[in-house]
Amino acid sequence: MFKFIIQRSVVTLFTAIGVSFLSFFVIYAIPGDPVDVILGDMASALDKAQLRKELGLDLSIFLQFKEFILKTFTGDLGTSYFSGRSVSHLILERLPATLSLGFFAMLMAMAFAIPLGVYSAVMKGKAQDRIMSLSSMILMSLPVFYSGPILIWFLALKLGAFPAGGRDGALSIFLPALSLALPLGAILFRMTRASMLEVLSKDYMTSAWAKGCSWPQIYMVHGLKNALIPVITILGLQFGTVLTGTVITETIFNWPGLGTLLFEAIGERDYPIVQACVLVTALVYVGINFITDILYSLAQPKMREMSS
């Protein structure tokens, strides 16, 4: 087990460096000079040269990347071109909102997807199962930029049950989280159903029936516990989708997280912020994948032997 964790950590570290290089390079690829963006076209050549030196833009790309990595490790993500504030502060201010939205959405999705998935598997082929499977197929393809406006229109503007946007009070997380949870829940539902169907056909289920276990014991203890393993993996993989989904969701619902920060920064061409938002989101994603790998191997020793 220990060897496996070390192995995964090394791979994750390399991936993290690669991911940092990628987010660094994206901004490097911008046509034109960032100095022109900050100072405008009217600035004198002297001012430009000085700012370029201050920002370290006169160095070669490798030196710039080295600088970027070193600074990132010490938590320094640069300063915003416009507000002059430290980017790490801005990110730390916004990150909790995004993470709470993401986790709440996942909880919501699990809360309806897993019980319904088990129910659907038990009812296989019946009308309930067919209706749920068909709806999950449609919900899976429901983008947040469609469900978001529809939810706002119906639940916020028509019924007035929830606030239409912002982060104000406990109810305000409900709509953005729901729009993220619908497609996620649909995928989890399908995964739970498929996995549960496989488990239900196993011999140990028959022997549990034969032993005279009650049905909650059979479905929950013998069935669900074994069926959940692949669901955990999907959950980890889907967290990336949720994280990127928050960019759109936050702009729809005016949720003050990383997504809105990124969106505003793109509009203002405030590249250090864009770079940092992309980097932090990608690193969180890589980190979650690492944790998923470890959890999965704890739940499934076979997996561990295979990779080592």
Next chain:
Amino acid sequence: MKNFGYWGVSLLLFIAIFAPFLSPFDPNAIDLKNQYLWPSLNHLMGTDANGSDVFSQILYGARISLIVALSVVSMTTLIGLLVGSLAGLGGKSIDFLVMRVVDVVYAFPGFLLALALVAALGPSLKNLILAMTLTGWAGVCRLVRGEVQNIKDNEYVHAAQALGAGVWRKLVVHIWPNLIGILVVQASFAMAGAIMVESGLSFLGLGAGGEMPSWGKLLSDGKNDLLEAPYISFFPGLLIVFCVVSFNSLGEALRLKIVKGKVT
């Protein structure tokens, strides 16, 4: 239901190709006297803030979605096929190098990378396709590499090699034909994904830009008029869902066909 994917995709292609003949109005015509008309027989899906016909915009919107998705998917498939074959056949060290690059691209949330690239390069049709291609090839590459590694140890490939076949002949004649099925299935699912990413980026104002109406842009315009005109948001979203479900069912149908073909 079984043929939903075929019919859905055919219908979408038909709409995209014949949009100029099918649409009753010029999608970009500004007619301020007819702002925010609710759906009626004249304007099937109503009109938007400029008085433009939403139905016509949606028909034309199919073009941009399909053009972007088709370009991206054909390019990612080609790149994935070439690089994946290189990794599969090229020996241990090449395989290691290529797969580490693939790992990094794959580990990056694709939508976010595409978003950052379009934001950096500026929104245009070319940049949109470029950004989505750069982020999408890694998945195909993994798939191809795995398949190539499986196939290359078959006896007929060894036989071809013994008879003096070069790398290209081995690939083109003996290995790639085996990949066609799996690549078509993958492409179908990738089309659904690409349409989703394209509309998402357009929604954020980072799409193809310019005059061409797109579903994502329509949705983002409609978002500001939810109270007076919810129908502006309702129809383009419906089309996106229809599109994604169609390509996904097509992929699923093709996949089942291949699985059955292998069994018998």
